[in-house]
Amino acid sequence: MNIQNKNIVITGAANGIGHALAKRMSEESPKSISLIDIKSSLKEVARSFNADSYIVDVSNEHNFQTILKDIINKNGSIDLFCSNAGIQQFGTLETSTLDWQKNWDVNVMSHIYAAKVLIPHMKKQGSGYLLLTVSAAGLLNMPGAIAYATTKHAAMGLAENLAIMFGNDGIKVSALCPQLVDTDMLKSSGDIPEDHPLLKDGVLSADFVANETIKGINAEKFLILPHKQVKKYIQGKAFDYDSWIEAVKELAP
Numbered sequence: 001m002n003i004q005n006k007n008i009v010i011t012g013a014a015n016g017i018g019h020a021l022a023k024r025m026s027e028e029s030p031k032s033i034s035l036i037d038i039k040s041s042l043k044e045v046a047r048s049f050n051a052d053s054y055i056v057d058v059s060n061e062h063n064f065q066t067i068l069k070d071i072i073n074k075n076g077s078i079d080l081f082c083s084n085a086g087i088q089q090f091g092t093l094e095t096s097t098l099d100w101q102k103n104w105d106v107n108v109m110s111h112i113y114a115a116k117v118l119i120p121h122m123k124k125q126g127s128g129y130l131l132l133t134v135s136a137a138g139l140l141n142m143p144g145a146i147a148y149a150t151t152k153h154a155a156m157g158l159a160e161n162l163a164i165m166f167g168n169d170g171i172k173v174s175a176l177c178p179q180l181v182d183t184d185m186l187k188s189s190g191d192i193p194e195d196h197p198l199l200k201d202g203v204l205s206a207d208f209v210a211n212e213t214i215k216g217i218n219a220e221k222f223l224i225l226p227h228k229q230v231k232k233y234i235q236g237k238a239f240d241y242d243s244w245i246e247a248v249k250e251l252a253p
């Protein structure tokens, strides 16, 4: 899909990958850009890209869906929706039920709340594009972050299901699955040991990831992998699940 002259919405746009997507997409002559985040600092970001801003918690079904309907009414359509907002939770069995629920609500349900508004809208207009920012953790797991890894796997399953169910209605879906990206989320992970295997694949800039994402959307690729090595790792996992579990055990903190 070409981004020119499209009405675009990006969630989690105040920082990191969402901010970089907004910057990169604003260079592609879109018709409109609407940015969503829970943080009020979004307003300044939106001003710099001549975009509209909406402060809302994407895990609040009613408020989020109301904003999406308002955006459709204002701009006439949503052509490309980037469902990017996410949270990261570390921990294993000690993760509280409340924290599990928070991860579930932001990392999974927010995409579903959006899809419930956007799929019927896109079906009616005969076209549309959903980009879900998932993570390589949704394909390859993430030791030490059980709620994050589990909810990102659910988000991946959801992206696949939407692509399968609504592809024939002219709706395209992409799942963006990077490994480490240099954002506040990564900084909140604390110091990663220098010899950690993930570091050898590189910490990508959010700008690089945004650029790869545009390329993926232009080519209408379902799986967008800014770290090219991830493809090889998924193939290895599918080839021999037991050996893959043994290898990932080595990464456990």
Ligand SMILES: NC(=O)c1ccc[n+]([C@@H]2O[C@H](COP(=O)([O-])OP(=O)(O)OC[C@H]3O[C@@H](n4cnc5c(N)ncnc54)[C@H](O)[C@@H]3O)[C@@H](O)[C@H]2O)c1
Residues within 6 Å of the ligand: 011, 012, 013, 014, 015, 016, 017, 018, 036, 037, 038, 039, 056, 057, 058, 059, 084, 085, 086, 087, 088, 106, 133, 134, 135, 136, 177, 178, 179, 180, 181, 182, 183, 184, 185, 186
């Ligand atoms: N940084 C990484 O290494 C990395 C790797 C793979 C995937 N991801 C994914 O990329 C996406 C963006 O993460 P990032 O690295 O840019 O992180 P970030 O923390 O820099 O940005 C996330 C943004 O989402 C917003 N947000 C969080 N919860 C929200 C809510 N309930 N409602 C509205 N906005 C909310 C935050 O305010 C923030 O602006 C996430 O889905 C994350 O899981 C990140």
